[in-house]
């Protein structure tokens with residue numbers, strides 16, 4: 001019904017249900033653990049997966065299903081599952097694709113929580129990770145694929161420095177090798193970038209960020225792009241091709257190109273149980289309804305902030321995707337409507353200047369979060385990246401003077417005025433003590 005409609009219409013309507021009893025126009029919060037069986041036999045049918053009716057909210061709650069379908073629609077995917085956080089979304093997606101002994105290729109530019117999970121929990125579970133430079137060429141990626149490689153993992157816009165992954169190139173690598181491309185699209189959102197159009201099989205979101213948009217709820221989403229030929233990849237993914245209990249056909253047979261989404265919901269998320277509370281899905285839906293409006297404003301403000309900060313003498317360098325990092329062509333191709341709203345700045349005076357700057361902010365909040373309507377700032381080297389060694393930080397470009405700003409939707413002039421007054425107040429002696 002909503003397929004031919006525009007993004008702005010679908011963000012309000014896609015997947016919506018009208019509650020039969022009360023006729024509520026907005027999707028209600030179905031605050032219920034389970035769903036009444038009509039009879040003994042009805043219960044049997046629901047558990048066997050032969051009934052379309054739901055059984056239990058751990059993996060199937062009506063409010064959550066609406067929000068998941070809405071995000072899937074906006075991403076151009078065919079199915080979606082919500083989970084309790086962005087971290088859980090990544091863990092569940094990779095847990096659906098890979099098991100002990102398998103190998104995952106990633107870019108070397110990742111959100112630090114993701115890197116920690118890859119180096120920590122997922123490695124302890126027996127997965128091997130190999131990072132290639134984000135700008136590695138197509139042949140290098142193809143050559144790095146092994147028989148046991150189960151996913152190529154990238155962020156469309158990397159957090160915190162905003163390097164952009166060439167999704168079209170990675171999509172070609174996926175098509176040539178039969179290994180699905182998994183893209184964390186949190187920072188771009190489906191308004192600015194739709195990875196499925198570039199060949200991604202799976203899209204991941206931390207819905208805690210711009211999709212929810214108001215800093216009120218933690219959540220994650222896994223979207224099945226419906227674009228990967230699971231039937232042709234039976235050797236890599238036997239879990240989608242094995243016969244199911246109760247004589248049911250395999251996920252690949254029954255769901256075709258949507259097999260992964262069904263497998264995630266009916267097996268992986270059901271087994272692990274990282275459920276998003278339906279009250280969170282309700283707030284998430286409210287956020288999604290204004291996504292395009294907020295993103296336009298976020299982007300316009302970020303561009304204005306980047307421009308203003310480039311001109312300030314206390315700022316040695318500004319990172320905003322595009323010209324700042326020599327990726328202008330790629331950004332124009334992949335992100336024609338804007339490159340998100342994270343602006344990271346490197347202060348000439350290093351860590352002491354960063355402390356003086358952050359402590360001098362009045363409107364902008366010091367906090368670890370991004371994608372809020374409010375502008376937020378953080379010194380990542382001493383917080384998010386604080387557990388890394390100096391060498392690791394240096395390799396990732398996390399310098400002593402680096403401050404990440406997630407630009408909100410306030411009046412741009414007010415944001416800029418606050419950033420400026422805090423920069424102006426950085427003592428001159430801090431500016432002279434230039435640390436790389």
Ligand SMILES: *Cc1c(COP(=O)(O)O)cnc(C)c1O
Pocket residue numbers: 085086087088111113114155159184186187205206207208209218219220370
């Ligand atoms: C925040 C974030 C995550 C993790 O999401 P949570 O909802 O905080 O668990 C994953 N990927 C990216 C790019 C993020 O910014």
